[in-house]
Amino acid sequence: MIRATFTASALLVAGLAMGYTASATxxxxxxxxxLSSSCVACHGPGGNSHIPAMYPSLAGRDAGELATLLAAYRDGDIQDSQMTPQATHLSDEDIVDLAAYFAAQEPK
Ligand code: HEC
Incomplete structure (x- = not known):
């Protein structure tokens, strides 16, 4: 049941992100x-992590994948002592915009 809810919610956000990045202004x-100013401390400037083994790099990754992961942290389907508190306050629009931003960054 929880799993089904997660899938529906995450897919909705991922779907939004995919349609959205195609037309992201x-x-x-x-x-x-x-919104990403609070993320760079851990994930590095533009999402290029200084310590990728600890803080995954986000730059240039698929927006739908990033949005799905963010929604999973927000909704408690993935829990991490550092990442969960960063995601709990995000709206669907925040998630989609953050995913669009990091997807548009050049991986280094
Ligand atoms: C205090 C440090 C910290 C901050 C600040 C932070 N994160 Fe994270 N984030 C992490 C850690 C640690 C992980 C990996 C957690 C795990 O292994 O489950 C992670 C994982 C992620 C993932 C999943 C990546 C993957 O490959 O699994 C995404 C997406 C993400 N963060 C986005 C963000 C965004 C967007 C922000 C800003 C709103 C943010 N993070 C702020 C520490 C942080």
């Missing part, structure tokens, strides 16, 4: 960039 990515 500079404003959407810019909003994601503003």
């Amino acid at each position: 500079a404003d959407d990515i810019e909003r994601g960039e503003r």
Whole structure:
């Protein structure tokens, strides 16, 4: 039951992100960039992690995948003592914009 809920919710956000990045405007990515200021401490500038084994790199990854993972942390389907508190307050729109921003960054 929990699993089914997770799948439905995560797929919805992922679907939003995929449709959204296809049509992501500079404003959407810019909003994601503003929201990302709290993420860079761990995930590195532009999502290029300094310590990828501990903090996964996010730059240039598939927006749908990033959105699915973020929704899973937010909804408690994946739990991590560091990451969970970062995701609990995010709206669907925040998740989609953050995913669009990191997907648009060049991996280094
Ligand atoms: C305090 C450090 C910290 C901050 C700040 C942080 N994260 Fe994370 N994040 C982590 C850690 C640690 C993991 C890996 C957790 C695990 O292994 O489950 C992670 C995992 C992730 C993942 C999954 C990546 C994967 O490959 O599994 C995504 C997506 C993500 N973070 C996005 C974000 C976003 C977006 C923000 C800002 C809103 C953010 N994180 C802020 C520490 C942080």
